[in-house]
Amino acid sequence: MRVTEQMRYDSVANNLSQLSARQAKAAQQAQTGIRVSLPSDDPIAAAQLARLSASQSQITARRSTITSVRGDAELAESSLQQASDLMASAKELAMQGGNGSLGANERAMLAQQVKDIKDQLIGIANTRGTTGYLFAGSATETKPFSTAGAFNGNDDVHVVDIGNSTPTAVNASGAKAFTAAGGRDVFADLDALYTALNTNDVAAIGNSLDGIDQSRSQITTSQAAIGITINKLDASDSVQSALDLQNSKSQSDIGAADPAKAYSTLVQLNNALQQSVSVGKSILDLAAFKQF
Amino acid sequence: MAGLTQLLNVARDALTAQSYGLNVTGQNISNASTPGYVRRVAQLETQNLGSQSGGGVRAVGLERVTNDFIERRESQATGTSSAATTRDQTLASIEALFNDGGGTGLGSALNDVFASFSALAANPNDTTTRANVLAAAGAFADRANATGNTLAQTSIDLKQQAQDGVDQINQRAQEIAKLNMEIAQATMQGDDASDLKDQRTEKILNMSGLINTHTFTDGSGNTVVQVAGTTIVDGQHARSLSLDLDSNGALQLFANQSGGGRSEITQFLTGGKLGGIKEARDKDLFDVSQKLNALVFDVATAVNTQHAAGVGADGGTGRNLFDIGSSSTNAARDLRVSVDVFDHPDRIAAASNVFSTPGGSDNALALSKLFDTQIAVGNSKTAAQAYGDLIGSIGSTRANSQRDVETQGAILTQVQSMHQSQSGVSLDEEMVNLTKYQNAYQAASKMIGVADQLMQTLLNTVGR
Numbered sequence: 001m002r003v004t005e006q007m008r009y010d011s012v013a014n015n016l017s018q019l020s021a022r023q024a025k026a027a028q029q030a031q032t033g034i035r036v037s038l039p040s041d042d043p044i045a046a047a048q049l050a051r052l053s054a055s056q057s058q059i060t061a062r063r064s065t066i067t068s069v070r071g072d073a074e075l076a077e078s079s080l081q082q083a084s085d086l087m088a089s090a091k092e093l094a095m096q097g098g099n100g101s102l103g104a105n106e107r108a109m110l111a112q113q114v115k116d117i118k119d120q121l122i123g124i125a126n127t128r129g130t131t132g133y134l135f136a137g138s139a140t141e142t143k144p145f146s147t148a149g150a151f152n153g154n155d156d157v158h159v160v161d162i163g164n165s166t167p168t169a170v171n172a173s174g175a176k177a178f179t180a181a182g183g184r185d186v187f188a189d190l191d192a193l194y195t196a197l198n199t200n201d202v203a204a205i206g207n208s209l210d211g212i213d214q215s216r217s218q219i220t221t222s223q224a225a226i227g228i229t230i231n232k233l234d235a236s237d238s239v240q241s242a243l244d245l246q247n248s249k250s251q252s253d254i255g256a257a258d259p260a261k262a263y264s265t266l267v268q269l270n271n272a273l274q275q276s277v278s279v280g281k282s283i284l285d286l287a288a289f290k291q292f
Numbered sequence: 293m294a295g296l297t298q299l300l301n302v303a304r305d306a307l308t309a310q311s312y313g314l315n316v317t318g319q320n321i322s323n324a325s326t327p328g329y330v331r332r333v334a335q336l337e338t339q340n341l342g343s344q345s346g347g348g349v350r351a352v353g354l355e356r357v358t359n360d361f362i363e364r365r366e367s368q369a370t371g372t373s374s375a376a377t378t379r380d381q382t383l384a385s386i387e388a389l390f391n392d393g394g395g396t397g398l399g400s401a402l403n404d405v406f407a408s409f410s411a412l413a414a415n416p417n418d419t420t421t422r423a424n425v426l427a428a429a430g431a432f433a434d435r436a437n438a439t440g441n442t443l444a445q446t447s448i449d450l451k452q453q454a455q456d457g458v459d460q461i462n463q464r465a466q467e468i469a470k471l472n473m474e475i476a477q478a479t480m481q482g483d484d485a486s487d488l489k490d491q492r493t494e495k496i497l498n499m500s501g502l503i504n505t506h507t508f509t510d511g512s513g514n515t516v517v518q519v520a521g522t523t524i525v526d527g528q529h530a531r532s533l534s535l536d537l538d539s540n541g542a543l544q545l546f547a548n549q550s551g552g553g554r555s556e557i558t559q560f561l562t563g564g565k566l567g568g569i570k571e572a573r574d575k576d577l578f579d580v581s582q583k584l585n586a587l588v589f590d591v592a593t594a595v596n597t598q599h600a601a602g603v604g605a606d607g608g609t610g611r612n613l614f615d616i617g618s619s620s621t622n623a624a625r626d627l628r629v630s631v632d633v634f635d636h637p638d639r640i641a642a643a644s645n646v647f648s649t650p651g652g653s654d655n656a657l658a659l660s661k662l663f664d665t666q667i668a669v670g671n672s673k674t675a676a677q678a679y680g681d682l683i684g685s686i687g688s689t690r691a692n693s694q695r696d697v698e699t700q701g702a703i704l705t706q707v708q709s710m711h712q713s714q715s716g717v718s719l720d721e722e723m724v725n726l727t728k729y730q731n732a733y734q735a736a737s738k739m740i741g742v743a744d745q746l747m748q749t750l751l752n753t754v755g756r
Binding site (some may be wrong): 001002003004005006010011014034035038039040041042043044046047049050051053054055057058060061062064065068069104130131132136137138140141154156158159161167180201 | 324325362383387388390391392399400402403404406407410411413414415416417418535597611643647648650651652653654657661663673676677679680681683684685686687688690691694705708709713714717718719721730749
């Protein structure tokens with residue numbers, strides 16, 4: 001074959017430019033640690049990465065939802081604990097009031113204490129969290145209980161996405177904890193006790209005991225329910241956190257460059273490039289006319 | 293006596309012929325790196341040695357060392373390679389638009405929209421959370437607009453490039469026709485037309501880079517040039533092409549007829565820059581635009597339907613989150629946050645009915661659940677799946693095109709190398725030729741010296 005100068009130039013230039021392109025790619029991978037930086041680097045991997053990053057975004061959103069609602073759920077639980085304690089105190093007052101040795105004045109004093117308990121309980125039932133009134137259902141901007149104990153809220157649930165297949169309700173129901181919707185109207189029971197004590201009606205005091213007990217257990221049931229919700233949130237969080245880890249690992253498995261391999265490829269190509277340059281130089285030096 | 297004079301004449305002819313050879317060698321060396329230059333070989337011819345003629349040497353002209361077959365192969369390979377390269381350039385710019393790894397993709401903006409719904413469900417009564425929904429929707433619309441607009445602008449740019457290509461083709465056709473004429477004239481006058489032929493070959497090669505080109509030589513030595521199956525240079529006459537858009541906005545190529553009409557030849561356009569533009573613009577880019585618009589339309593429509601079903605904190609219902617047309621045409625470019633909710637975070641419909649405001653989260657949850665709902669591609673894929681598919685198809689189209697560029701480039705290099713091997717100048721060879729002609733020239737000078745000496749000897753002898 002007849003070899004001309006142009007062929008030599010072309011072949012040296014072609015080989016160098018091809019090697020340079022591969023070397024640049026390898027250098028980019030080694031430097032960034034990213035194997036799939038453009039969809040065409042690996043189309044299937046790029047499509048998977050797009051879906052994984054969508055999943056990751058959903059997981060992140062769920063975890064931040066869990067963090068965000070968990071605070072209110074905990075606040076609701078501790079509020080209900082306090083409410084339950086208050087009801088226990090009310091029961092003690094009722095027991096004291098039932099003691100036959102007490103006089104009307106002493107019972108009136110006990111009645112005053114029951115009234116204080118009711119006020120405190122209304123305060124607790126009107127607790128505000130980050131999302132508004134905790135026990136108001138969806139009417140989070142309306143004070144759920146009046147000073148008399150009338151309910152202005154509703155029994156709507158606050159549903160959020162924490163990764164469960166069914167929507168998870170994360171609020172404690174004020175209606176079920178404090179009003180007749182749960183079986184007993186807690187404030188009416190306290191009112192009954194107050195009236196019985198105030199009117200020095202020993203029989204009525206005895207009768208109110210049962211209602212106070214039922215009210216307390218109603219509050220305790222609600223407390224347990226929100227406790228279960230908190231457990232669910234925690235369980236979901238650990239599931240989402242595991243998914244998060246798995247997702248990150250998949251993304252890195254699919255999209256990241258193996259550092260050892262990337263580096264050795266780069267070194268290999270660097271050497272090849274250097275060699276190619278010196279070979280190219282000697283090829284271009286070869287021209288016979290220089291010898292004439 | 294006649295013999296010695298004859299010898300002088302022979303030596304004179306030899307000097308002329310060898311210096312012609314030196315000139316040809318010089319031209320070859322000078323043009324060693326001129327594009328399109330075909331090496332020349334001086335053609336020397338012996339004159340008969342008869343009783344009357346001297347038996348010297350005569351330069352009869354040049355030979356251009358060419359091979360029609362290789363030239364046609366090179367023209368073909370140039371066209372295919374140029375089409376692949378042009379297409380790949382467009383695909384590279386499309387790919388860059390969907391580079392989620394580099395943070396310029398639509399995917400993360402889309403994910404943020406769903407994440408904002410999820411956050412809204414967690415805290416439906418918070419103004420910041422509501423404002424974030426609007427911000428995420430706005431960012432998604434902006435990203436969709438930017439992507440859609442860039443694709444549309446690319447399409448316009450490609451049309452302009454195609455127009456430039458057609459103008460160049462028409463220009464080349466004129467030039468080739470003119471060269472055909474000049475070559476015919478030069479040949480008729482007995483002049484050497486090698487330079488003109490070099491130019492013509494170079495123009496044809498240039499034409500091949502613009503459009504699929506086929507050439508042959510007609511009976512009178514003219515090169516006939518056909519592009520996209522239609523004759524554009526017929527002997528010394530050039531025709532022209534023109535460009536238009538069809539009702540779908542796709543490129544149409546026409547061959548203008550001398551009578552004034554024009555016939556469409558789009559379907560025969562397969563190679564060259566123009567072929568690459570056609571494929572990149574009307575197939576690849578069109579396909580990506582369509583899928584993008586469909587995805588944006590599906591997402592916006594599904595979100596709108598769910599959002600309109602819900603109730604804002606102000607009690608209002610039936611409002612869309614996005615403004616989008618009734619069809620997916622231009623959906624990506626036209627997407628906006630609806631004026632119904634723009635700048636009104638309270639109007640974001642988190643609740644499912646008016647009685648559950650402001651704390652109800654049912655509708656926000658339903659909106660966030662759209663992430664897992666098959667709302668795209670005829671309700672057969674989730675938005676994230678559809679976007680992943682789009683990325684995958686863009687990536688594999690580009691990867692194929694890159695392979696194409698490499699393959700066609702390798703073929704072209706191979707053919708160019710064959711062409712060079714045949715027609716290129718080898719300086720080594722020319723150095724040898726230079727020495728060869730130099731030596732022959734010196735020897736011819738010596739012949740003159742010898743003839744002169746003999747003449748002197750004879751004159752001295754006779755004159756004594």
